[in-house]
Amino acid sequence: MKSGSWKTTVLRRLIISFILIISPLYVLSLLLYDNSLKILRAEITSSMQSQVSSYMDNLEKEVQRIRKLELELINDRDINWMAVIPESLPIIEKVQTLLRIQKRLYALMNSSKYISDAYIMFPTEGKTVSATTIGEFDRGRFDLLRGFPLFPETVILYEGEAMYLTVPLPFTAVVEHPPLAVICIELSPGEFEAELSSMSANGEERLVLYNGSSGRIIASRYDREILEKLIPGEQPGTSADRIEINEDHYLVVSAASDYFKSVLVKYVPEQAVFKSIENFQRWYVLIILSGMIVIVIYAVYTHEYIHKPIRRLAQSFSQVKEGNFSIHIEHDHDDEFRYIYGQFNQMTAELGTLIEQVIRQKTLVQKSEMKQLQSQINPHFLYNSFFILNTMIQLGEYDSVGKFTVQLGKYFQFITRNSSDDIPLADEVEHARIYTEIQELRHSHHVQVDFAPLPAPFRQIRVPRLILQPLIENAFVHGMLKKNRMERLSVSFENDGPLYRIIVENSGECLSGTKLEEVRSRMNENIHGE
Numbered sequence: 001m002k003s004g005s006w007k008t009t010v011l012r013r014l015i016i017s018f019i020l021i022i023s024p025l026y027v028l029s030l031l032l033y034d035n036s037l038k039i040l041r042a043e044i045t046s047s048m049q050s051q052v053s054s055y056m057d058n059l060e061k062e063v064q065r066i067r068k069l070e071l072e073l074i075n076d077r078d079i080n081w082m083a084v085i086p087e088s089l090p091i092i093e094k095v096q097t098l099l100r101i102q103k104r105l106y107a108l109m110n111s112s113k114y115i116s117d118a119y120i121m122f123p124t125e126g127k128t129v130s131a132t133t134i135g136e137f138d139r140g141r142f143d144l145l146r147g148f149p150l151f152p153e154t155v156i157l158y159e160g161e162a163m164y165l166t167v168p169l170p171f172t173a174v175v176e177h178p179p180l181a182v183i184c185i186e187l188s189p190g191e192f193e194a195e196l197s198s199m200s201a202n203g204e205e206r207l208v209l210y211n212g213s214s215g216r217i218i219a220s221r222y223d224r225e226i227l228e229k230l231i232p233g234e235q236p237g238t239s240a241d242r243i244e245i246n247e248d249h250y251l252v253v254s255a256a257s258d259y260f261k262s263v264l265v266k267y268v269p270e271q272a273v274f275k276s277i278e279n280f281q282r283w284y285v286l287i288i289l290s291g292m293i294v295i296v297i298y299a300v301y302t303h304e305y306i307h308k309p310i311r312r313l314a315q316s317f318s319q320v321k322e323g324n325f326s327i328h329i330e331h332d333h334d335d336e337f338r339y340i341y342g343q344f345n346q347m348t349a350e351l352g353t354l355i356e357q358v359i360r361q362k363t364l365v366q367k368s369e370m371k372q373l374q375s376q377i378n379p380h381f382l383y384n385s386f387f388i389l390n391t392m393i394q395l396g397e398y399d400s401v402g403k404f405t406v407q408l409g410k411y412f413q414f415i416t417r418n419s420s421d422d423i424p425l426a427d428e429v430e431h432a433r434i435y436t437e438i439q440e441l442r443h444s445h446h447v448q449v450d451f452a453p454l455p456a457p458f459r460q461i462r463v464p465r466l467i468l469q470p471l472i473e474n475a476f477v478h479g480m481l482k483k484n485r486m487e488r489l490s491v492s493f494e495n496d497g498p499l500y501r502i503i504v505e506n507s508g509e510c511l512s513g514t515k516l517e518e519v520r521s522r523m524n525e526n527i528h529g530e
Contacts (some may be wrong), residue, residue: 017301024290041251041270043240048266049253052207053198056255056264063165063260066112066185067155070167073183076104079120083169083181086125098127098134105131108185116188121145122181145182146167155260156187158214163187192218204272211256242270309337316344325352388442404441407434415466426459436491439476446485447476452492458500468502475506 073079078097081089089097103116109131126137145166148157157164160235164186168179196207196219209218239467241252249270256263320329331338385408392401414431432453433527440449475489487507494501 001408012024020297021294024294027147041264045251045253048268049255051199052253052264052266053255055195056257059264060257060259062112062114063155066115067165068119069108069166070183070185073108073120074169076101078104079169079181079183081124082120082125082127082129084124086122091155098129101129102131102134105129110241114187114191116191117186118184120181120183122182123178142182145184146179156211156262158211158216161189163189163216189218205266205268208267209262210265211260212264213261305333309341313337313340313344320348320351325349325355384442385438400441404438407438409440410434411438422462422464424459425461425463426454428463428465429454429458431466432472432491435469436472436489439472443476446487446510448486448488450488450490452490455493455495457495458493461500468504471504471519475504 073468078100082094082097082101086094101120105120109115109118117130117132119128121128121137121142123139123142128135128137128141144159145164146168148164148166148379155165157166164184166185167183169183170179176341192209199205199207199262207219210216243250243252251268251270252265252267254263254265309331316327316329327348328345329341331341366493385404389401389404389408392398392404411431411434414427414434436449440447472491487505490503490505492503492505494503
C-alpha cells in the first residue's frame with residue numbers, strides 16, 4: 001500500500017459513509033417526536049424486556065449452578081465420613097478431613113459473588129465447618145435448617161432477611177430420622193441489590209426482585225408506595241405494560257422464573273424516557289424516509305467495500321483452521337485490505353513451514369526415544385539367566401536347558417531387533433509371554449503365572465515395540481519378587497467396543513493412597529512436561 005494513497009483508503013470510505021448517515025439525521029432530528037413516540041416506546045420497552053429476561057435467565061442459571069455444586073457435596077467422601085462414622089477416624093485424620101471439607105467450602109463460596117457463606121453442620125461430631133472457620137455445633141440453627149422441606153416450592157428458602165440453599169444428608173424424603181448433616185449456602189441479599197442497581201441505565205430506572213412464595217422483595221431502591229401497587233399485579237411469565245401511579249406514567253416490564261418462583265420487574269418513568277424529544281414531533285415522516293434512503297446507500301456501499309473483503313478474509317481463516325496453508329488471496333484495490341491480505345499470505349506460508357518442521361522434529365524425537373528404549377537390556381536379568389542356565393546343566397535338567405535357551409534366544413532377538421518402530425500386537429504379546437515364562441522358570445518356587453490367550457480381534461493391531469513387557473517386569477520386580485510367599489501374576493485381555501484393554505495384575509501388596517497419588521502426580525508432570 002502506498003504511504004500517500006488516501007483517496008482509496010477504507011478510513012475515507014467510512015468517514016464519507018458516516019457523514020452521509022449522520023448529516024441528514026442531525027438536520028432532521030428536530031422533526032422527530034410525535035409520530036415516532038409509539039415506536040420509540042415499543043423499542044425501549046423491548047430493550048428493557050430483553051435486558052430483564054436476560055438477567056433473569058443468567059440469575060436462574062447462576063442459582064442452578066450453585067445448587068448443582070451444593071448437591072455434588074452429597075457424594076463427597078470426607079463429608080460422608082464426618083457425617084456417618086466420625087468416631088472411626090483417628091484424631092489427625094479427622095482434623096485433615098475437616099480441613100479438606102473447609103477448603104472445598106471455601107472454593108464453593110468464592111465461585112460466585114452471590115454466596116456470602118457456605119457451611120456444613122455435623123450433629124454427630126458436634127462441629128460446624130464453614131468456608132472460613134471450624135466452630136462448635138449450633139443446635140438452634142441446625143433445627144431451623146432441618147425444618148425446611150426437602151423439596152420446597154422454591155429452591156431459595158427465606159428466613160427473615162437471610163436467603164438459603166439447603167441440602168440434608170442423606171438426601172432422602174424419609175423424615176422419621178433426623179439428617180446426619182445439613183449442607184447450607186447463604187446467599188447475599190446485598191449482592192442481589194448491588195446487581196439490580198448496576199442494571200439501571202440512569203438514575204430513574206428501578207428494578208425489583210419479588211418472591212411470591214415468601215413475599216420477599218429485593219429492590220435497587222425501596223419506593224414502598226410504588227412497590228405496593230406494582231408487585232400484586234405481576235403474574236408469572238414475561239410481560240410489558242404501561243401503568244399509572246399517582247398520576248405518573250411508568251413503562252413496566254417483568255420476567256418470571258418458575259425455578260425459584262420469583263418475578264423481576266423493571267420500571268422507569270415515561271417522562272424520563274421521552275422528555276428529551278418533546279420538541280421533535282412534526283418531522284418524523286421526513287426523517288424516516290431520508291434515513292431509510294441513507295441506510296440503504298450506506299448498506300450497499302459498506303457491503304461492497306468492507307463486508308466482502310472481511311468475509312473473504314474470514315473464509316480464508318476458516319480454511320487455514322482446517323489445515324489449508326497453501327491458500328492465497330488477492331485484493332484489487334490499493335487500500336488497507338491489500339496490505340492485510342499480503343500479510344495473511346505471508347503468515348500462512350510461514351505457519352505451514354513451521355508446522356511441518358515441528359511435526360518432523362517431533363517424529364524424529366519420538367523415534368529416537370523408542371530406539372533408545374528398545375536397545376536397553378537389563379544386565380541383572382542377563383546375569384541371572386546365565387546363572388539359572390548353569391544350575392540346570394549341573395543338575396542335569398537338559399530338557400529344561402533346551403527350552404530355556406530357546407526362550408532366551410527369542411527374547412534377545414526381539415529386543416535387539418530394530419526393523420520397525422511398531423509391530424502387530426500378536427508379536428508383542430508373544431515376546432511378553434516368553435519373558436513371563438523365563439521369569440516363571442527362574443522363580444518357580446514362589447511365582448505362578450496365568451497368561452490368557454490373545455483374542456483374534458487383538459492380533460493385527462499395530463503398537464509400539466516393548467509396551468507390554470515393561471509392565472510385566474514392573475509387576476515382578478516391585479510387586480512380587482521381594483516376598484517369600486507364593487505370588488500370582490495374571491495377564492488378560494478385554495474388548496469393550498472401540499476400547500482394547502490389556503490387564504496386568506499381581507497378588508502383591510497394593511499401593512497406599514499416598515503412594516498412588518505420588519505416582520499419578522509424577523505421571524501428570526511427565527505428560528505436561530512433554
